[in-house]
Amino acid sequence: xxxxxxxxxxxxRRRHVLAxxxxxxxxxxAAAQPAASPAAPASAAFSPASGPGLxxxxxxxxxxxxxxxxxxxxxACVGCHGADGMGxxxxxxxxxxxxxxxxxxxxxxxxxxxxxxxxxxxAKAMTDAERAGxxxxxxxxxxxxxxxxxxxxxxxxxxxxTRGRWADGIPACASCHGPTGQGVGDSFxxxxxxxxxxxxxxxxxxxNAGRPEGPMDLMRGVAARLKPADVKAVAAYxxxxxxxxxxxxxxxxxxxxxxxxxxxxx
Numbered sequence: 001x002x003x004x005x006x007x008x009x010x011x012x013r014r015r016h017v018l019a020x021x022x023x024x025x026x027x028x029x030a031a032a033q034p035a036a037s038p039a040a041p042a043s044a045a046f047s048p049a050s051g052p053g054l055x056x057x058x059x060x061x062x063x064x065x066x067x068x069x070x071x072x073x074x075x076a077c078v079g080c081h082g083a084d085g086m087g088x089x090x091x092x093x094x095x096x097x098x099x100x101x102x103x104x105x106x107x108x109x110x111x112x113x114x115x116x117x118x119x120x121x122x123a124k125a126m127t128d129a130e131r132a133g134x135x136x137x138x139x140x141x142x143x144x145x146x147x148x149x150x151x152x153x154x155x156x157x158x159x160x161x162t163r164g165r166w167a168d169g170i171p172a173c174a175s176c177h178g179p180t181g182q183g184v185g186d187s188f189x190x191x192x193x194x195x196x197x198x199x200x201x202x203x204x205x206x207x208n209a210g211r212p213e214g215p216m217d218l219m220r221g222v223a224a225r226l227k228p229a230d231v232k233a234v235a236a237y238x239x240x241x242x243x244x245x246x247x248x249x250x251x252x253x254x255x256x257x258x259x260x261x262x263x264x265x266x
């Protein structure tokens with residue numbers, strides 16, 4: 001009875017996660033269809049939207065903040081995230097990330113639901129309109145492609161990213177973030193090319209309730225099931241994505257890691 005219950009609960013969790021990610025993928029596909037009317041210019045207001053200020057978000061205001069900031073409390077965003085928004089050193093990429101996701105993160109940093117020594121005081125010093133404008137501006141910057149690293153077929157990070165470990169209730173990262181880590185729709189952000197230290201820091205924050213659960217309340221539960229070795233492996237895998245295609249990148253369906261084949265879990 002206990003074994004059957006555990007299997008039933010695991011299957012239910014798997015169906016829940018897959019259904020949630022399927023909805024996101026379907027929404028992203030619908031959003032990618034040609035619009036019936038011409039696209040609005042970059043400076044136009046963004047609509048529809050949710051969150052403070054998003055309905056009247058002004059990309060021009062966001063561009064001004066990105067390039068010149070609002071001294072002394074708000075430095076120029078490009079100083080840390082790059083003029084192209086693709087990130088610098090340990091600072092993450094913003095370009096092409098969903099406007100709702102970026103807006104939600106800035107709002108969470110401003111109201112204390114997410115804590116970061118660098119970004120929290122900056123977000124608090126911004127108005128709702130400024131946070132919405134910055135989110136809209138960076139969401140419209142074109143993202144440069146990132147290519148999967150050449151890794152061994154049994155690389156544990158690649159395995160978790162593309163297959164997950166359902167025995168422990170861990171879905172594949174690709175289920176929600178896309179097969180190449182490019183992000184899906186407006187809610188699931190890109191992972192490909194993010195700095196390893198940044199990914200590790202965010203997973204630790206979810207494990208310690210240091211940031212909101214994320215889209216569809218998935219990430220805190222997923223992060224809680226990751227072992228320290230898992231965190232390092234998946235962070236190393238996604239940080240290995242680069243601007244240059246690898247000579248022999250891992251496929252989307254790698255062989256099981258040797259530890260898994262022997263009965264242990266990667």
